Amino acid sequence: MAIRSKLNELRTVLRAQGLRATPSRIAVLDLLRSKRRPVSHSEVSAELANAGWDPATLYRNLVDLADVGLVRRTDVGDHVWRFELIDAEHDATRHPHFVCTGCGTVECLPPMELALPKAKTPRSVRQRRVEVQVRGLCDTCG
Numbered sequence: 001m002a003i004r005s006k007l008n009e010l011r012t013v014l015r016a017q018g019l020r021a022t023p024s025r026i027a028v029l030d031l032l033r034s035k036r037r038p039v040s041h042s043e044v045s046a047e048l049a050n051a052g053w054d055p056a057t058l059y060r061n062l063v064d065l066a067d068v069g070l071v072r073r074t075d076v077g078d079h080v081w082r083f084e085l086i087d088a089e090h091d092a093t094r095h096p097h098f099v100c101t102g103c104g105t106v107e108c109l110p111p112m113e114l115a116l117p118k119a120k121t122p123r124s125v126r127q128r129r130v131e132v133q134v135r136g137l138c139d140t141c142g
C-alpha cells in the first residue's frame with residue numbers, strides 16, 4: 001500500500017511537468033529524492049544497475065528532469081554534472097554545497113545567510129544569483 005501510493009505520487013509529479021511516467025524516470029526521481037544531495041550520472045547508473053536500465057537512458061532521464069525544472073544540474077568545479085532534486089522543502093538554490101577536496105563528495109549544507117558588502121560586488125552577487133560553495137575535507141577524509 002505504501003509503495004503503491006509512493007509510485008502514484010512520483011507518477012503525478014512527472015505528469016504535472018508534462019513527462020511520461022516511464023519506469024526508469026520514476027526510479028531516477030525516487031533515487032534523487034532519497035539521496036537529498038547532488039549525485040552524478042555515474043552514481044545514478046551504479047545505483048540503478050541492478051534494474052537493468054542502460055546508462056544512456058538514465059542520462060536522458062536526468063536531463064529530462066532538469067529540463068522541466070524538477071532537478072537542478074550543478075558543476076561544482078570538477079566538470080562532472082551532478083543532479084539534485086528541487087522541491088518545496090529542498091530548494092537547491094537556497095543552500096550552499098560542501099565539496100570534499102579529498103574524495104570529491106558533494107553534500108548539501110543548511111541554508112545560511114552570507115553577509116556581503118553592498119559596494120564593489122558584481123551585480124549577480126548583489127542579486128543573489130550566485131552559488132555558494134564551501135570546500136574542505138569530509139569526515140571520512142579529515
Ligand SMILES: [Zn+2]
Pocket residue numbers: 100101102103104105137138139140141142
Ligand atoms: Zn572526502
Ligand SMILES: [Zn+2]
Pocket residue numbers: 036037038084092095096097107108109
Ligand atoms: Zn543541495
